[in-house]
Amino acid sequence: xxxxxxxxxxxxxxxxxxxxxxxxxxxxxxxxxxxxxxxxxxxxxxxxxxxxxxxxxxxxxxxxxxxxxxxxxxxxxxxxxxxxxxxxxxxxxxxxxxxxxxxxxxxxxxxxxxxxxxxxxxxxxxxxxxxxxxxxxxxxxxxxxxxxxxxxxxxxxxxxxxxxxxxxxxxxxxxxxxxxxxxxxxxxxxxxxxxxxxxxxxxxxxxxxxxxxxxxxxxxxxxxxxxxxxxxxxxxxxxxxxxxxxxxxxxxxxxxxxxxxxxxxxxxxxxxxxxxxxxxxxxxxxxxxxxxxxxxxxxxxxxxxxxxxxxxxxxxxxxxxxxxxxxxxxxxxxxxxxxxxxxxxxxxxxxxxxxxxxxxxxxxxxxxxxxxxxxxxxxxxxxxxxxxxxxxxxxxxxxxxxxxxxxxxxxxxxxxxxxxxxxxxxxxxxxxxxxxxxxxxxxxxxxxxxxxxxxxxxxxxxxxxx
Amino acid sequence: xxxxxxxxxxxxxxxxxxxxxxxxxxxxxxxxxxxxxxxxxxxxxxxxxxxxxxxxxxxxxxxxxxxxxxxxxxxxxxxxxxxxxxxxxxxxxxxxxxxxxxxxxxxxxxxxxxxxxxxxxxxxxxxxxxxxxxxxxxxxxxxxxxxxxxxxxxxxxxxxxxxxxxxxxxxxxxxxxxxxxxxxxxxxxxxxxxxxxxxxxxxxxxxxxxxxxxxxxxxxxxxxxxxxxxxxxxxxxxxxxxxxxxxxxxxxxxxxxxxxxxxxxxxxxxxxxxxxxxxxxxxxxxxxxxxxxxxxxxxxxxxxxxxxxxxxxxxxxxxxxxxxxxxxxxxxxxxxxxxxxxxxxxxxxxxxxxxxxxxxxxxxxxxxxxxxxxxxxxxxxxxxxxxxxxxxxxxxxxxxxxxxxxxxxxxxxxxxxxxxxxxxxxxxxxxxxxxxxxxxxxxxxxxxxxxxxxxxxxxxxxxxxx
Numbered sequence: 001x002x003x004x005x006x007x008x009x010x011x012x013x014x015x016x017x018x019x020x021x022x023x024x025x026x027x028x029x030x031x032x033x034x035x036x037x038x039x040x041x042x043x044x045x046x047x048x049x050x051x052x053x054x055x056x057x058x059x060x061x062x063x064x065x066x067x068x069x070x071x072x073x074x075x076x077x078x079x080x081x082x083x084x085x086x087x088x089x090x091x092x093x094x095x096x097x098x099x100x101x102x103x104x105x106x107x108x109x110x111x112x113x114x115x116x117x118x119x120x121x122x123x124x125x126x127x128x129x130x131x132x133x134x135x136x137x138x139x140x141x142x143x144x145x146x147x148x149x150x151x152x153x154x155x156x157x158x159x160x161x162x163x164x165x166x167x168x169x170x171x172x173x174x175x176x177x178x179x180x181x182x183x184x185x186x187x188x189x190x191x192x193x194x195x196x197x198x199x200x201x202x203x204x205x206x207x208x209x210x211x212x213x214x215x216x217x218x219x220x221x222x223x224x225x226x227x228x229x230x231x232x233x234x235x236x237x238x239x240x241x242x243x244x245x246x247x248x249x250x251x252x253x254x255x256x257x258x259x260x261x262x263x264x265x266x267x268x269x270x271x272x273x274x275x276x277x278x279x280x281x282x283x284x285x286x287x288x289x290x291x292x293x294x295x296x297x298x299x300x301x302x303x304x305x306x307x308x309x310x311x312x313x314x315x316x317x318x319x320x321x322x323x324x325x326x327x328x329x330x331x332x333x334x335x336x337x338x339x340x341x342x343x344x345x346x347x348x349x350x351x352x353x354x355x356x357x358x359x360x361x362x363x364x365x366x367x368x369x370x371x372x373x374x375x376x377x378x379x380x381x382x383x384x385x386x387x388x389x390x391x392x393x394x395x396x397x398x399x400x401x402x403x404x405x406x407x408x409x410x411x412x413x414x415x416x417x418x419x420x421x422x423x424x425x426x427x428x429x430x431x432x433x434x435x436x437x438x439x440x441x442x443x444x445x446x447x448x449x450x451x452x453x454x455x456x457x458x459x460x461x462x463x464x465x466x
Numbered sequence: 467x468x469x470x471x472x473x474x475x476x477x478x479x480x481x482x483x484x485x486x487x488x489x490x491x492x493x494x495x496x497x498x499x500x501x502x503x504x505x506x507x508x509x510x511x512x513x514x515x516x517x518x519x520x521x522x523x524x525x526x527x528x529x530x531x532x533x534x535x536x537x538x539x540x541x542x543x544x545x546x547x548x549x550x551x552x553x554x555x556x557x558x559x560x561x562x563x564x565x566x567x568x569x570x571x572x573x574x575x576x577x578x579x580x581x582x583x584x585x586x587x588x589x590x591x592x593x594x595x596x597x598x599x600x601x602x603x604x605x606x607x608x609x610x611x612x613x614x615x616x617x618x619x620x621x622x623x624x625x626x627x628x629x630x631x632x633x634x635x636x637x638x639x640x641x642x643x644x645x646x647x648x649x650x651x652x653x654x655x656x657x658x659x660x661x662x663x664x665x666x667x668x669x670x671x672x673x674x675x676x677x678x679x680x681x682x683x684x685x686x687x688x689x690x691x692x693x694x695x696x697x698x699x700x701x702x703x704x705x706x707x708x709x710x711x712x713x714x715x716x717x718x719x720x721x722x723x724x725x726x727x728x729x730x731x732x733x734x735x736x737x738x739x740x741x742x743x744x745x746x747x748x749x750x751x752x753x754x755x756x757x758x759x760x761x762x763x764x765x766x767x768x769x770x771x772x773x774x775x776x777x778x779x780x781x782x783x784x785x786x787x788x789x790x791x792x793x794x795x796x797x798x799x800x801x802x803x804x805x806x807x808x809x810x811x812x813x814x815x816x817x818x819x820x821x822x823x824x825x826x827x828x829x830x831x832x833x834x835x836x837x838x839x840x841x842x843x844x845x846x847x848x849x850x851x852x853x854x855x856x857x858x859x860x861x862x863x864x865x866x867x868x869x870x871x872x873x874x875x876x877x878x879x880x881x882x883x884x885x886x887x888x889x890x891x892x893x894x895x896x897x898x899x900x901x902x903x904x905x906x907x908x909x910x911x912x913x914x915x916x917x918x919x920x921x922x923x924x925x926x927x928x929x930x931x932x
Contacts, residue, residue, distance in 0.1 A: 100697070100815035101845075145650050153709075156648065158657075159625070172905040179813045181844040182622065183883040184611050184661055185890060185898055186928055187910045191624075191657030195650055212704060231566070238678060242751030243619075243709020285708030287762075288754070296753075347645045349566035378647040379567075417649040424651060432651055439638040443917060444653045450916035451909060462652060 004058040004084070008038055011050050016042050016090075023068060024085050025076065032076035032426065034063070036085040043090045045165060045173060045204045052202065053171035055084055061459050062086050064198035066140025067111065069132040071343070072425025074144065074197045074461045083459075086202060088139045094118050095177075095205065102210040103162060103179040108139025108203050115208070124210040127154040127246075131327055139203045145195035147421030149247045149326075152377035153283075154211065156421070158194040163207035166193050169200070169452040177207045192447070197423050198458040200451050214244070214283025218290020219319040222298060222310035223274040227352040227376075229306045230278050234377055236306070237280055237297050244288065247281040249326055250351075250376040254369055254386075258332035259325075261389065266324060269311050278376070279326050281319075329373055333384055337393040339368065340403040341384040344411045345420035348379040354414055358383065361406050366399055380420040383407060408435065424462045432462070470524040470550070474504055477516050482508050482556075489534060490551050491542065498542035498892065500529070505551045511631060511639060511670045514552070518668065519637035521550055527925050528552050530664035532606025533577065535598040537809075538891025540610065540663045540927045549925075552668060554605045560584050561643075561671065568676040569628060569645040574605025574669050581674070590676040593620040593712075597793055605669045611661035613887030615713040615792075618843035619749075620677065622887070624660040629673035632659050635666070635918040643673045658913070663889050664924040666917050680710070680749025684756020685785040688764060688776035689740040693818040693842075695772045696744050700843055702772070703746055703763055710754065713747040715792055716817075716842040720835055720852075724798035725791075727855065732790060735777050744842070745792050747785075795839055799850055803859040805834065806869040807850045810877045811886035814845040820880055824849065827872050832865055846886040849873060874901065890928045899930070 001009070008017075018024070018039040025034035037060065042048045055062050061083035065075050077083045088109035096105040099122045106115055112126075112133040119126040128141060130148035140146075142164070146157045154160060163178035166189075176190060193201055224230045227250065234248050256273040259266065270277070280297075282290045294312045301307045313319040333341075346354050355372060362368055367388060374381035385403050387396055408418045408431060418431045433441070441463075448455075448463055459465040467475070474483075484490070484505040491500035503526065508514045521528050527549035531541050543549045554575035562571040565588045572581055578592075578599040585592040594607065596614035606612075608630070612623045620626060629644035632655075642656060659667055690696045693716065700714050722739040725732065736743070746763075748756045760778045767773040779785040799807075812820050821838060828834055833854060840847035851869050853862055874884045874897060884897045899907070907929075914921075914929055925931040 098813065098815055101813045103813070145654075147648055147650075151648065155625075158654070159621075166905075168905060168909060172908065174905040174909065175903050176906060178883070179881065180811045180883050180886070181814065182613055182617065182811045182841075182846045182886040184613075184885045184887055185883055185894075185902060186661075186906065187666075187913060188611075188624070188657050188661050189906055189909055191654050192913075195652075195654050200653075212708075214708070215705070239681070240752045242678075242680070242754075244751070285710070286706045287759075288708075293753075345646045345648045347564065347567045347569070348647065349564055375648075380648045415645065417644070417646050417651055419650045420646070420648040421650055428651075436651060437641050439632075439634060439640040440642060440652065440655055442638065443634060443640065443655055446916040447653060447658075447913055450912040 002037060004037060004054060004060045007054045007058065008040065008051065011054065012040065012047060016040050016047060018087060024065060024087065027073055027076050028069060028071060032073040032078055034076040034078050035082050037082040039085040039087060041087045041090045045167065048167045048202055048204050049171045049173060051084060051086060052167050052169065055456050056170055056454060059454055059456060060084055061456050063458055064139065064143065064202050066137035067132065067135040069136045070140065070144060070425060071422045072427040074423055074425030074458070077460060080459060080465060088137060091204065097122060098179065099124065101179055103207055104210055105177055105205060105207045106138055107205045108137060110138045112136045112138065112141060119210050123213055125213050126208055126210055128157055128160055131330055138206055142194050142203055142206055143196065143198050144423040147380065149249060149375060151375060152248055153243065153246045158191055160209050161190065161194060161206050162209055164190045164193055164203055165205040166201040166203055169454065169457045177205060179207045197425060197461050199448060199462050200457060215286045216288065216290050217283045217319065218294055219279065219281045219313040219322050220294045220298070220310055221269050221277055221279055221322055222307045223270060223277045224307055226276060227355045230276060230376055231352060233278055233301050233306050236301055240293055240297055241282055244282050244284045246283045247279065248377040249279040250374060251277050251279060251326060252372040254371040255329040255332065255373050258336055258371060259328060262332055262335040264328045264331055266328060267321065268325070270309060279322055333371060336386050338384045338386050339393050339396045340400045341382065342404070342407045343420050343422045344383055344407065344416055344418060345378065345380040346411060346414045346416035348377065350414050351376060351379055351381070354410065358407060358410055361410060362403065365402050365406060366396065426461055429464050468503060470503060470520060470526045473520040473524065474506065474517065477520065478506065478513060482506050482513060484553060490531060490553065493539055493542050494535060494537060498539040498544055500542040500544050501548050502551045503548040505553060507553045507556045509556045511633065514633045514668055514670050515637045515639060517550060517552060518633050518635065521922050522636055522920060525920055525922060526550055527922050529924055530605065530609065530668050532603035533598065533601040535602045536606060536610060536891060537888045538893040540889055540891030540924070543926060546925060546931060554603060557670065563588060564645065565590065567645055569673055570676055571643055571671060571673045572604055573671045574603065576604045578602045578604065578607060585676050589679055591679050592674055592676055594623055594626055597796055604672055608660050608669055608672055609662065609664050610889040613846065615715060615841060617841060618714055619709065619712045624657055626675050627656065627660060627672050628675055630656045630659055630669055631671040632667040632669055635920065635923045643671060645673045663891060663927050665914060665928050666923060681752045682754065682756050683749050683785065684760055684779060685745065685747045685788050686760045686764070686776055686778040687735050687743055687745055687788055688773045689736060689743045690773055692742060693821045696742060696842055697818060699744055699767050699772050702767055706759055706763055707748055710748050710750045712749045713745065714843040715745040716840060717743050717745060717792060718838040720837040721795040721798065721839050724802055724837060725794060728798055728801040730794045730797055732794060733787065734791070736775060745788055799837060802852050804850045804852050805859050805862045806866045807848065808870070808873045809886050809888045810849055810873065810882055810884060811844065811846040812877060812880045812882035814843065816880050817842060817845055817847070820876065824873060824876055827876060828869065831868050831872060832862065892927055895930050
């Protein structure tokens with residue numbers, strides 16, 4: 001037994017040890033294989049500090065582990081000294097729910113869907129919504145500053161968090177579970193830890209913002225001729241719905257073709273597969289009618305030539321059908337198998353220019369299919385490149401690097417980001433070095449060195465291990 | 467001439483030197499008197515780097531200076547080595563305004579009111595709104611994470627900023643003027659610099675979020691029996707207005723008494739001065755009528771015994787009158803002269819309990835008048851303690867410390883903040899040490915040391931100078 005194993009066995013209860021099952025050492029796309037000296041699931045913040053102190057003492061790396069749904073390898077360390085995998089899965093208590101203040105304090109291992117349920121039981125909502133909500137955990141969602149479909153209305157994960165409890169790399173605990181809306185007392189370490197992907201400390205609990213459940217919800221799918229029209233449609237919806245617009249998703253025709261090709265099988269709303277359509281989701285206050293509003297928007301947009309067809313949900317069931325369609329596209333993508341996937345953002349106004357320019361550049365590399373969809377109002381696209389029908393991603397393995405660079409170079413030229421919502425993890429460390437601002441990177445390294453001088457917290461994620 | 471003066475004279479144009487006028491060396495309440503080896507007003511980011519590098523070379527402190535409106539002495543260094551005062555007043559260009567993307571990139575010296583005007587000219591708004599907007603500058607507003615009356619709807623200054631250009635203490639420049647809504651590429655240094663009060667670098671420019679101008683605005687004053695009723699009224703307005711509630715201010719009766727006593731003279735809406743009233747401000751989308759909504763809220767709240775009287779603005783002029791009343795209270799406070807002022811926050815639901823408890827505790831110290839008003843929906847009160855009529859603050863000078871500790875201890879017991887929106891500056895360094903989380907403070911010091919090893923950036927602000 002190594003020194004760290006001995007210390008851990010002496011200082012932790014048996015229940016905190018987990019068998020090193022594959023689920024702790026793989027990531028969804030199978031691109032990383034990890035290793036571990038131990039997989040630990042502490043039951044309390046105190047146990048987390050015990051683990052972190054033991055690791056600090058023995059210079060053992062720690063990989064914080066939430067739901068394992070990250071797409072950039074932040075949760076998997078395959079190189080260097082074998083790490084302790086620190087899973088928050090047993091810390092999933094709701095410590096406090098304040099319906100009047102509309103806040104909830106939860107431990108980092110709470111699953112997003114459970115947080116949703118707890119809020120709903122009080123007539124409130126926690127609006128962070130994304131495909132992996134049945135397994136993603138709050139600690140991971142905050143550590144990666146997760147996005148999802150409701151960012152346009154409620155912001156990213158960071159905007160939904162009022163306070164954090166964090167175990168720093170020296171084992172000290174920051175007791176920052178504030179539920180205050182305003183608090184200007186020193187550096188905002190909450191925002192520094194959120195999005196740091198476990199490289200500066202372990203988030204053990206968080207105080208989250210809740211919101212009133214909208215009095216009425218509604219949704220529509222509208223067919224637009226091109227992304228420019230989609231953007232103009234977005235402006236019109238915003239003018240009528242104000243802050244009541246919950247989501248505005250752009251869906252490219254290739255996603256619908258993929259669904260026809262490989263499923264999941266579901267009813268498509270338009271007989272002819274449109275090149276572009278928008279999924280509009282509303283959550284309105286008392287006295288406003290979503291269907292009336294969507295009909296008025298459609299009439300006005302149709303008159304202006306911005307939409308050619310559309311369907312407004314007549315029931316909550318139909319609204320859910322629209323969302324199933326949208327959420328099935330990533331599954332269809334997985335079944336086809338992308339050569340290279342890109343989670344990019346550009347300034348919102350530049351979305352049409354990006355969509356116009358990228359295919360021509362990619363055509364110079366090879367003959368591909370592009371499935372482009374995403375969160376139009378946030379300027380965030382999932383821009384994924386696939387083989388032609390009958391070919392597989394394996395046929396294009398050697399092209400992946402070139403495709404990625406082609407897309408990311410264009411994004412960078414347009415002032416965009418090569419990771420809009422997934423983070424850097426281990427997958428995009430090169431990209432951050434290539435595109436990141438040098439002064440920002442130097443400051444990040446200085447902060448990492450200051451807070452984690454031994455380099456034990458998730459080494460190799462975000463910043464290259466020294 | 468000292469070494470730093472020699473270097474500066476050699477490397478900067480004459481126009482960048484300002485006479486060391488009192489306005490650079492005093493703060494609004496006259497509690498701090500500063501000194502300076504030079505007052506500099508650079509014309510460009512390049513000149514800022516020249517200054518910072520010269521100061522780094524000679525270990526000369528730098529005090530970044532915006533509009534000089536800060537209330538906690540962050541802009542005034544009276545002790546230690548004479549600093550360079552670095553005023554951003556000449557850097558006030560709007561570098562870019564993107565109406566489609568709804569963003570504006572401005573230099574740090576831009577005055578808030580000018581930013582408002584530039585946005586309005588494009589049919590957009592920049593919603594940060596506070597009493598000092600005619601002189602406060604963007605760099606200072608971001609460095610202190612300013613709040614104001616519209617936080618309930620649009621958030622603090624940090625929530626309104628997408629990107630920053632910053633000169634770090636070593637003179638390197640972070641080119642981070644991103645206008646992206648989503649960007650998860652590394653540590654969020656933007657949020658670290660915002661609210662750091664110039665202790666980690668100099669903000670030279672920022673990209674700000676703009677918002678659509680609401681289609682219709684409206685306001686009302688409603689008389690409530692107590693803060694509990696005010697909170698219940700807030701919930702009812704939120705249920706009807708959704709995201710359309712722009713501000714919800716609680717106004718205590720003492721403010722109205724002070725206006726009667728010392729002015730400014732203005733028409734008060736209720737013949738009998740109510741103990742408590744709420745100023746409700748709405749900005750609604752197309753198709754919604756603010757007056758109808760406010761009338762419905764009033765009828766419902768009256769039925770429920772939450773309001774006893776009210777007046778709804780019948781014109782934009784009347785809405786402005788309501789706001790003049792609210793904004794005149796700080797001026798009346800100044801004329802009376804507070805013994806001790808407190809910018810505090812507690813969890814929103816705890817506001818009534820705080821207001822109920824504090825007077826009894828203060829009565830044990832002495833016989834005072836309390837003017838309590840503020841941003842109820844944010845849990846943020848300006849809780850100011852005054853002498854009885856006929857006495858002056860000078861009569862109670864020796865009681866100030868005890869009063870402050872009394873109020874701040876109660877705030878701390880209730881999980882609140884002793885600086886909700888004004889920051890720490892030099893005034894509250896002791897408070898931060900007394901009430902701050904030790905692990906957070908240690909991490910702050912480590913970050914300060916890492917980014918500013920020579921300790922030249924605004925030394926003594928936020929953190930005690932070593």
